Amino acid sequence: MPEVTTNALKGQVAAVTGAGRGIGAAIARKLAGLGATVVLCGRTRAPLDATAAEIKKDHANTVVMECDVSDLSSVEKLAAQVERDPGRVDILVNNAGIGGFGGPLHTMPPQSWDAVLNTNLRGVYYCIRSFAPMMIRNRGGHIINISSLAGKNALPNGAAYAASKWGLNGLSYSVAEELRSHNIRVSVVCPGSVDTSLSPHEGKDKNKMLRPEDVAHVVAMLVTQAPQSFASEVLLRPTQKP
Numbered sequence: 001m002p003e004v005t006t007n008a009l010k011g012q013v014a015a016v017t018g019a020g021r022g023i024g025a026a027i028a029r030k031l032a033g034l035g036a037t038v039v040l041c042g043r044t045r046a047p048l049d050a051t052a053a054e055i056k057k058d059h060a061n062t063v064v065m066e067c068d069v070s071d072l073s074s075v076e077k078l079a080a081q082v083e084r085d086p087g088r089v090d091i092l093v094n095n096a097g098i099g100g101f102g103g104p105l106h107t108m109p110p111q112s113w114d115a116v117l118n119t120n121l122r123g124v125y126y127c128i129r130s131f132a133p134m135m136i137r138n139r140g141g142h143i144i145n146i147s148s149l150a151g152k153n154a155l156p157n158g159a160a161y162a163a164s165k166w167g168l169n170g171l172s173y174s175v176a177e178e179l180r181s182h183n184i185r186v187s188v189v190c191p192g193s194v195d196t197s198l199s200p201h202e203g204k205d206k207n208k209m210l211r212p213e214d215v216a217h218v219v220a221m222l223v224t225q226a227p228q229s230f231a232s233e234v235l236l237r238p239t240q241k242p
């Protein structure tokens with residue numbers, strides 16, 4: 001294993017979706033800290049600019065691009081811009097996601113179902129569809145999909161969210177097989193409850209929950225692994241049950 005240094009990702013470009021806050025912002029900070037040029041994407045400009053400004057204090061390279069992952073033309077535009085400048089993508093972190101924990105599935109309005117599935121699952125398909133050809137042309141890359149332990153377990157009152165993440169796990173295992181001959185590694189990370197604005201996590205102790213930086217640490221470990229192997233799935237749990 002190469003040592004993880006501050007320059008471990010120098011010369012590499014990482015695109016992180018949902019990088020304006022929460023887990024995505026922590027991943028963007030971490031990858032920039034390892035020397036990558038980071039493309040920060042999300043629907044809203046201001047939080048992306050804020051994350052980028054924070055990263056720039058350390059003189060790291062950042063590019064901010066607005067993108068809605070549930071809109072194919074928006075994702076295609078993002079990929080085309082990235083291919084023009086900075087010109088390549090080595091790491092794609094599919095992190096953008098929304099919750100949906102309002103009650104039993106039979107009470108969920110169809111438009112809410114669509115929003116959850118279109119962001120958490122279809123959005124990842126759109127990003128892989130748009131970025132994988134660039135990685136194939138560059139003969140390598142690493143795709144990290146941020147799933148959830150809700151993609152391994154039952155989640156009452158969050159069935160659509162759980163379905164999106166179970167689907168994302170299946171997508172990840174399958175795409176990993178499709179792309180490994182192109183020297184592209186695909187990993188899925190399934191964290192437990194993380195203290196962000198995604199969900200109030202009612203009844204849980206915030207002090208015991210995972211922090212966004214815990215997920216970012218796992219992403220950093222994955223993308224700095226020596227090229228001959230990859231961890232295809234990581235289940236990340238807080239040490240103390242929240």
Ligand SMILES: NC(=O)c1ccc[n+]([C@@H]2O[C@H](COP(=O)([O-])OP(=O)(O)OC[C@H]3O[C@@H](n4cnc5c(N)ncnc54)[C@H](OP(=O)(O)O)[C@@H]3O)[C@@H](O)[C@H]2O)c1
Pocket residue numbers: 017018019020021022023024041042043044045047067068069070094095096097098119123146147148149190191192193194195196197198199
């Ligand atoms: N928090 C948890 O307990 C937890 C646990 C396991 C897994 N996860 C997963 O971790 C990921 C990040 O969650 P988080 O907790 O950091 O949530 P968060 O704080 O709500 O952040 C979500 C990010 O995704 C972006 N986003 C949402 N919809 C988007 C879209 N259509 N296109 C582009 N960007 C979009 C948001 O920015 P805009 O709204 O500006 O677009 C925001 O930056 C999600 O995939 C989530 O399912 C979270």
